Amino acid sequence: MFQVINHSMSPEFLDEVREITKQFFALPVADKKKYLRQVNDIQGYGNDMVFSEQQTLDWSDRLYLSVYPQDNRKLKFWPKNPDSFSRTLDQYAMELQVVTKTILKVMTRSLDLEDNCFSDLYGEQGKMNIRFNFYPPCPRPDLVLGLKPHSDGTLITLVLQDKEVEGLQFLKGDHWFRAPIVPDALLINIGDLVEILSNGIFKSPVHKVVINPNKERISLAAFCMPESHKEIEPFERLVDESRPRLYKKVTNYDGIYFEYYQQGRRAIEAART
Ligand SMILES: O=C(O)CCC(=O)C(=O)O
Numbered sequence: 001m002f003q004v005i006n007h008s009m010s011p012e013f014l015d016e017v018r019e020i021t022k023q024f025f026a027l028p029v030a031d032k033k034k035y036l037r038q039v040n041d042i043q044g045y046g047n048d049m050v051f052s053e054q055q056t057l058d059w060s061d062r063l064y065l066s067v068y069p070q071d072n073r074k075l076k077f078w079p080k081n082p083d084s085f086s087r088t089l090d091q092y093a094m095e096l097q098v099v100t101k102t103i104l105k106v107m108t109r110s111l112d113l114e115d116n117c118f119s120d121l122y123g124e125q126g127k128m129n130i131r132f133n134f135y136p137p138c139p140r141p142d143l144v145l146g147l148k149p150h151s152d153g154t155l156i157t158l159v160l161q162d163k164e165v166e167g168l169q170f171l172k173g174d175h176w177f178r179a180p181i182v183p184d185a186l187l188i189n190i191g192d193l194v195e196i197l198s199n200g201i202f203k204s205p206v207h208k209v210v211i212n213p214n215k216e217r218i219s220l221a222a223f224c225m226p227e228s229h230k231e232i233e234p235f236e237r238l239v240d241e242s243r244p245r246l247y248k249k250v251t252n253y254d255g256i257y258f259e260y261y262q263q264g265r266r267a268i269e270a271a272r273t
């Protein structure tokens with residue numbers, strides 16, 4: 001996990017992105033329900049997906065929208081209110097796409113691989129889905145979690161945090177550490193796919209979101225993934241006798257990811273050799 005500043009987005013623009021998010025979630029329930037997610041879709045407004053009676057539900061509301069490739073956009077789920085929503089989201093997605101490509105390039109370089117190793121995987125048809133998260137306050141924060149512990153099933157995830165209210169925490173060893181708020185930064189989370197590709201050199205951290213007793217919190221998470229059919233496995237150059245291969249080849253990772261997620265398990269365990 002690291003935070004990126006000096007990206008091309010101004011503080012004012014990031015505030016605008018946070019503002020449309022707050023305005024959407026502040027709408028009356030009946031208005032938000034116009035964008036309700038259908039049972040077999042991931043796009044739309046709603047809560048945690050329910051897979052089983054046993055599952056612990058996350059204390060959050062969310063709006064999940066695909067932004068890339070453009071063909072994946074389902075505009076019927078893009079809020080009409082506030083009226084700047086679509087314009088701002090379109091701009092934000094464009095800016096994030098540039099940041100994503102830069103970060104993937106820098107990461108491959110730091111592994112001494114060819115520049116385009118990760119970016120070829122993400123490529124022109126790479127998927128970016130944005131989840132707008134809204135965490136209402138809860139008088140008994142000890143009893144709930146905004147998001148249960150998980151790692152992301154992505155290459156990387158770009159998170160815009162709330163400017164005032166903390167909540168995101170990362171697990172290192174046995175301890176949870178708070179992610180500090182850096183108002184104008186994007187927080188970059190390494191996902192499971194980069195852990196697999198880098199043969200474990202980059203780690204995909206487990207994180208969760210805790211709830212504030214008095215204040216609501218928002219965040220936006222942009223999940224960057226290759227097309228589902230692409231084969232993901234450790235780069236040959238990162239496998240040798242001193243560093244044995246840790247992961248099998250996976251395809252269609254987002255499919256198995258959600259199944260594991262709902263059971264509170266990590267999908268990456270299924271990919272271990
Ligand atoms: O709310 C946050 O800060 C993090 C969100 C997150 O981890 C996710 O949506 O996967």
Ligand SMILES: [Fe+2]
Pocket residue numbers: 150151152157207221
């Ligand atoms: Fe996450």
